[in-house]
Amino acid sequence: MYFQTAIRLAAPVAFFGYAAFANIALFQADVEGPHLDGFVKGGFTQEVDTLYRANLPHRDVAVGWVGAARYVLLNEGRKGVIAGEKGWLFSSEEFREQDPDQIGLTDTLDWIASVQDRLAQTGTELVVVPLPAKLEIAQIHGGDAEQAQSIAGTYDLFLAELAARDIVTVDTRPALTTETAAFFQTDTHWTSAGAQTVAQTVAESGKVEIGTDKFTRADLDPIHFTGDLVSFVTSEELAPTVGLTMETVTPYVAEMAADDGAIGTIDLFGSDGPVPIALVGTSYSANPNWSFVEALKLELAQDILNFAEEGQGPVAPMHTYLETLDPAEAPPIVIWEFPVRYLSDPALMDSLLPTNGDDNV
Template identity: 30%
Template sequence: MEDPKPLPQLPATRAAKAVAVILMGFLFAGLFFNIRFASTTASLLPQAVTRAGMLDGTVSKELASRMADTPIAADAARMQRALGWLALGDLGPRVRQGCPGWLFLRDELNVYADGERHLAARAATVAAVQRELARHGIALLVAVVPDKSRIEPQHLCGLYRPASLSARVGDWTARLATVGVPVVDLGPALRGVPGDSFFRTDTHWTQDGAGAAARVVAQRIRAMDEPLGSGVSSQPGYRVADKPAARRPGDLVRLAGLDALPVSWQPRAEFVTGRAYLHVAQAAASADDLFGDADLPTIAVIGTSYSTTSDFVPQLALAVGRGVGNFAREGGKFGGSARAYFASAAYAQTPPKLVVWELDERDLQAPLEAEDDVVVPNSAPVGTVASR
């Protein structure tokens, strides 16, 4: 068998030389910025470099993470995202496009291993929280926000939502109802909204969607066994004003890494008209209320960014006719805001009569995290009366 003959060496073209020069420029720029980053950083490696960490990849993962923080790496990532979108319509690993102009969060469409076990563990946590709150005379109502892809299926346009996810909300509400935890599925209310319940380029509900959810939560609160009592309550003071139409940047555009592009190059912008709910402090109703206690909220909302967007809490306060405190946190997922609230001075010193725990459907089956372990303090907060 003859040895293979070497391929003929063709002369370099002008275009090839230009590409080579550009590539060398990138390489030298990367070397410069990496050396600069290393010189201004105390250590690129973790504080404790161990043999086990080197063998299991912990050290290399930490090194890669720190190197990714260099300016050229961040700029290159933004450029890659922009080119992927402009050339291929690619939105990255976290965002998917349905019908033209409609974006969806990839997390909603994930099927997790052991998802049922994760959901059952979270349901058990909620039941334990309810039992502890009941010991202090505080009621609990759980409200589950369905996925945008569940409520807006007509805008998926071929984007696949696994059939195994169809029973997720029903499984959650059934588990809680079985152990006596009041729970409300916001899906029917959101489907009944004229127009869109969710923004096209955002994960969150529109102001009309939030209002529909607030009204059904208020209806369920009134149907509960008088958790707020029948005494004089604080009346929420809000001045409602119309807002002119304005462009609303979507969080899915930002998540896709396209928010730095010119607006005309981004997914089609959304223009929204809405209402502003401006809180107005209530004056003392009597001489016994000189310190304004009547304006303190009797309902506390904990949960995710759904409770911090589209004026959900002001609309709930107006619908239920009570003061509502908003203790939800963006990015709080299942237990983040609950853990923070039950450990806060607000809960210890001015406890509510009712806690509304708003949860995202997409978080119910996700892998368990440390913040999912929610515990209510054993000691009764000031002003509560233990149930008998």
């Protein structure tokens, strides 16, 4: 208790000391400072900010070392990450308040229902694939059993409310719970094993018809990368020294085999053959490193067109897909990958708001 308090108090003292040293070094350096006319034109603050960001000595090194020390001594990171146990990191998004009224769950569900209605008009069936939170699946490493159960309750409620609206869903949690390596330790995303587990669950659910296409799996070279949550703790260079080691994934592709056994390709713009299934979702689906779309091809024995987008959440990609959908080329099924951790985001539905700048809209 006293040790942690002392560390927390020592941090600002160290920063003030460094700030004094850094400012002396900065203003002795040969750099262009802010202009006085910035006071008049309103750009002075921006000029000062740019000056410090571009020229403050040792900034990146200091941030990295302070972050590493804070993680080692207090098991804490900066805003955006929650440190679990034994090198596990979790997005702070999973630690938000899960109250259904506060997170506006009803509005989200109503819009999902409207998506189903619009797709039905083109003869397309919607299949929602909710993804449980990493915190719930890996709660043994999370260090917060109460929050894990809270976000698990959101998953339960989401599934129940979708069913109440007659929206087809696939419950992925039971299978992911049994997968020992469903998520990366230092990244927000699932592993290729987690993605494959969900693809198998979709195929075994009976909600999507199994096709007759034949695919073969071809592994690519392994990729070593620093998890996206590490940047909220320390620098990439210092991460291994505090136990945040690099992650490894082996992506793969599903290659369609022709009837004669040769590897072939599909004529996506021809008139022969059925229209492929469409996949909409987040970076869980969009990033080829996780191989989710490839796993779906193998498990469903059907071609998949991927309309998922990275960094947009689950709502914006579906909105974009609907805006560009040609009813004459509507697929028989749209699979919507939907991580439940986004449901507590107060800005989740903002992508549906007008963006033309007209205040009268």
